[in-house]
Amino acid sequence: MSSFKPPLFLLAAIGVVIAACTVPSMPEAPDGAKFYAENCVSCHGMSGRGNGPLAKELDASPTDLTLLARKNGGNFPRAWALSYIYGHPEQRDLGRVMPQFGGAMANDTVPVEINGILTPTPRDLAGLLVYLESIQR
Template sequence: MRATSSLVALIGLAALGACTPETDTGESNFMNLCAGCHGDDGRGTGPAAVSLDAVPADLTLIAARNGGRFPMVEVMSKIDGYAKGEEHHGAMPAFWPLLEGRTVLVQTGDGILTPTPEPLVELAEYIRSIQRDGTDAE
């Protein structure tokens, strides 16, 4: 009887895991963490933008503002708050506590692969994917 109960419990836990797919992706984290200020489209027009002292950046023009190059490491540093050092100033919060977890190796430009939280890399990759050249008439 005990073995049957244990087996049923294990099957139940396995089924529960199968029914809860991994939903934290770069896009979902963007919608949860960034869209409130930067907008669903990343252009700085989220619902919270009107109550901020500073206008949120248009995240779709990061590469355009950098000569066509998307500065991946700088973007990740801005998101996680590392670029601000110990003191946090400004409207954008540091999201590093929400972006911890499994790490992946990222080339940071110094020839060294740096372990970086995977959710942070995925979020920066999503922001890279929404880049535009800034020439559209919208």
């Protein structure tokens, strides 16, 4: 039988590494609010209700982002929102007016729980999800 006992600092270091790999890191809502203000207000409006300054110029009315949970049985549809906002890189022309936010931002991801699965998500979009969840009514 071996009586090797690793030094306490080594055990602590291993614990920190394991925790860093398993604990999700969600951006705070202010990051999402900033991203929203810079990229979404012109169509969806400050309140998120689809009444931004450019809304009247669009063929289709922007979605009321404050009703996403209500339209989904009271649960905020993270997977749907993320996939719609991020966009699908192979489907550029789907008649959608809203820009896709994928691409280069995919290099800076954080784990976000989507339907019980930690999913690598662009940091900016993870923050936006937190913000959108906060404005549900």
